[in-house]
Amino acid sequence: MEKTPTVTPTVNRRAFLNTLGVTVGGTGLIGAGLVGGSQLLKAAQDPAKGRVPDTPFRTGHMTFLTGAGAVLGEPSIKGHTMAAEEINAQGGLLGKRKIETITADEAAGTDACVKEVRRMKLDAKIDMFTGVISSGTSPAVGPVAEELGLLTILTDGCTDFLFDKAIPNPKYVFRITNIQSSDGITAAIGVAQTWPHVRKIAHIHPDYAYGRNASEHFTLALERLVPGTEVVSESWPKLFTTDFAAHITKIMSAQPDLLVASVWGGDYVAFYKQALRYGLFDKMKVASTIAFGVAPHAIGKDHPEGVLAGVHSNYYFTYPGGDRWPLNKSFVQRYFKRWNEYPNFQSEGAYMALYLLKSAIERANKLTGGWPEDEAIISQLEGLGIDAPSGYLYMRPDHQAYKDAVTGFSKNLPDYEFASWDPARIITIPIRNITAPLGWPKPGTTHNESTAAANWIKTTWPKVVG
Amino acid sequence: MAFLTIQILNSLLYASVLFLIAAGLSLIFGVMRIINLAHGSLYAVGAYVTAWLVGRGIALGLPPGWLFLLLPLGALSVALIGIVIEPLLLRPFYRRAEEYQLLVTFGLIQILEDSIRFIWGGTPLSADALMDALPIIHIGGLLYPAYNLVVIGIGVVAALALWVAIYHTKFGVMLRATSQDRRMASALGLNVGLVYVMAFGIGCFMAGLGGAIVVPTQAAVLGMGIDALVIAFVVVVIGGLGSLKGALVGALVVSFVRTAGIQFFPELELAVLYLIAALVLLVRPTGLFGTA
Structure with a gap:
């Protein structure tokens, strides 16, 4: 008996990004929470009931x-x-x-x-x-x-x-x-939203679990959001490497449209300083899952603008702003x-x-x-x-x-001594739209994908056309 | 072609810094027969002191050209640390078993790493004003910071200077005599203690210089010393511990192989270095130029 080929449903990119609830401009505060929580610092606290010990x-x-x-x-x-x-x-x-x-x-x-x-x-x-x-x-x-x-x-x-x-x-x-998989997916959504015309992609990720996860989930999501891309260069520097000269030259020699990076902390600071002097940022778009994950002041004023500078999809201090x-x-x-x-x-x-x-x-x-x-x-x-x-x-x-996944684009604002986020271009995504729902089969049960999220994307996400 | 040229320059850049670290490590071992595990952390101190000095210099309004004078100052500060710790901390352990020397220098790593964090905190420290003081040059339509050429130049000069110092000066003769037979050298009237402290000081100066010249191209970050130590060990395993030539050849091998790995076998970037080290250990257990 011939197997019926499974047909991946297709959809228009704009419509898909809309169903994902992607908001640009930092105005959205949709909230993953369904219940309104209590304020953190209440002026008057209800006294505790019953006997409470005073041990630390x-x-x-x-x-x-x-x-x-x-x-x-x-x-x-x-x-x-x-x-x-x-x-x-x-x-x-x-x-x-x-x-x-x-x-x-x-x-x-x-x-x-x-x-x-x-x-x-x-x-x-x-x-x-x-x-x-x-x-x-x-x-x-x-x-x-x-x-x-x-x-x-x-x-x-x-x-x-x-x-x-x-x-x-x-x-x-x-x-x-x-959860970690949302990091790569958030970056992919940021790319699909901002630079849907990129085709040649270069990757640089630290060679351990996080870099692998970020790379895999970014690619999984991007394949569906921006079909027709190809990976033209890969780099897997050791975690806590600070010399990136050879990686940068290699990336530039592949002439990609986009570089995807999950290098973090001091590694990222060392990376961007070298990449800047080699002119990498002028030659391609750069999307990172965690560039601005360090303490904000670790990033210098010399950081180029317009980089998708992720924060582990969690939090940046200027958002929600004002x-x-x-x-x-x-x-x-x-x-x-x-x-x-x-x-x-x-x-x-x-x-x-x-x-x-x-x-x-x-x-x-x-x-x-x-x-x-x-x-x-x-x-x-x-x-x-x-x-x-x-x-x-x-x-x-x-x-x-x-909590809502969030990412943004680097910009030099006069308010800070370091590069921060462009307040007009902050991207938020309701987390429930980019994580496997409660009770989704875990790896090793009905599937053997690396994560439940990977299986969920492969099973339920449509492919964008055009 | 331009990419190839730049990758070769990148390799020479990395080799310069590696040579400075590994040569110091090797020199200290050659003369004192002690493996200084804290050598990488001394390199990190050089980077941090230099970055801090550059920061102070900029705050005081020093013109960019003058900032270059801070590079040797960063290296000298590490030499000073070396001159203090050799007689006080290490000398009592030369006659003890190697385990004690490893333990005491391992302890020194912890002290230095914690001191760095205590003094400068966890945030990376940069000194890129030095890099920006020099132009970015064009090589076949690609950009290359001229500062990197300075680093390569310093590596070459350091290698030559060290070679002259060891093989063509009276001090070099004393150094080699002490290295070959400490008791005989002492009996012939050499001030062995002074030779030790100077050799250790020079070794530390080299490590500090490595840190000083590398920091403008990257940044001073926590843990950079440990990373450097591991790679420096790969260099001396390949080249042979205690040999100046070995440090030079080892540094070149490691950096060119690493670059080739990055360019052609990204998945094996790190493994390929250890594979070469393992191969050298199998064929020549003392390293390419080692005698120990």
Whole structure:
């Protein structure tokens, strides 16, 4: 019997981008959350019900304290610390329990990180674990946190693998940043929206899980949004490389229309400075998933304009801008006052992790009185919607947070000492339109794609024509 | 053709910096028989000090040309650190087993890396004013920053200067004598302690110079020293530890092979270096020019 060939449905690009809900101009604040959350800093707090102990609430925050990763680790600690200070200034959680933090260095390596999580729970008796940046660390410590019954809110380590494979049915582990696959997809949508005529594509990605994921999902999405592209050059520099001269020359020799990059942190700073002097930015469009993911002031005024400068699809401090979303305005002001710099997505994620916890604890307390058990906190965290500096944040019942994916174009504004985003060209995408829906089959069940997202795109996305 | 020319220049640029790091590492091993694991971190200190000095210089309104004088200053600051740590920290360990030397220099890595973060923070530090002080030249319709040629030039001059110093000066004779037989040299009236501190100082100066000249082209970032150390080891494994010629040839091999890897086998960029190192170890365990 002859097999009927499967026909991929086709659609017009503009119509498709519209169904994806892509908004340009930074005016959209659609919100992934369905529930209006409570304000972070309420003037008057409802008093806690019942007897609440006044023992400190101990958190263990793990992030890169040393090495090249510290460029993201520092903002993470700063966001966490600021949230703890603010909550403690109001008396602590439920007005009684002050947050105490012990830190652990993620640079110690995966095995050491796993041991450290055990030690923090068993010896240091932490009540909650937060942090983690690397996608290598989160799938290692996630299962251990589950085994220990340790309440955990990961503030990055956003690999799809964590909830696809490592802990497909999490009970104690939550994650507050957008899932990694949405990063590549967001960049692809940005490209399709802005430069639909690119055909020859060059790639440069750090040679590890994140770079592979970004490359794969970018390509998957772009194939559907801009058919007929071809990859003309690939580069896989080692993570934490700073010499990119040979990569840049190679990319330029292929004469692509577009360069896609997921090089991050200090690597990206070194990359763009070299690429600039070799004239790369004059020869092609550049789209990055995470160029502006570092602390904003790490990028210089020399950064070229018009680069699609992603922020891990999570948060950039100028969006939502102006007076439109006072929560972000005041967060950025307080952060600047406290640390004399602007926050990045790590700062916002680590900051919100504690406020998410606070909100869940308060809700649980209202129901039952007294200090809520972990079970009660978890049941409140699941499905919790809350207002965050980045917009509406919604914790899906499967423990992966949802917030609008966001990316933007670099521009030199007189307001800042560094290149930032063009306020008129910020792109937002409702996250539910670029992630596999709740309950979508995970890899190893009905399919063997690398991620649930990849399978979802291949199964449900139409192909654009024309 | 123009692309090929630029890739060759890129390779020479990388080789210059690698040579400066690896030659220092090799020199220190040749004279003191100690593997200084903190060598890469000293390179990073050179980069950070230079970037910081350039930043200060710009703030004080120094004209761009004068900023070039800050390069040797960055290197000298690392030499000074070396002159302090050799007699105080390392000398007590020369007679101990190698494990102790590795441990103490590994500890030094941690101290230096933490100090860098403590002093300069986690944000990358740049010194691109130096790069922009020189023109961008055109090579067959492509752009190439003239500053990179300066880096290549400094690498060549450093190699020549080191060669002259070791093989054609009295100090070089003392250095080689101490390297061959420390006790005999001492018995003949050589101030071995002074030779040690000078050799270590020169080795550190080279590492610091590598960091100083590379920072305008990239940026000073956390972890750059560890990355450099690993690649410097590949260089000395190929070239032979303790040999100046080995450091030069190793640096050239590593940088040309790396560039070829990037250009033709992007998936193997890193693996190809280790494959060559492994091959050399199999055929000539002491490296191409090593004697140890």
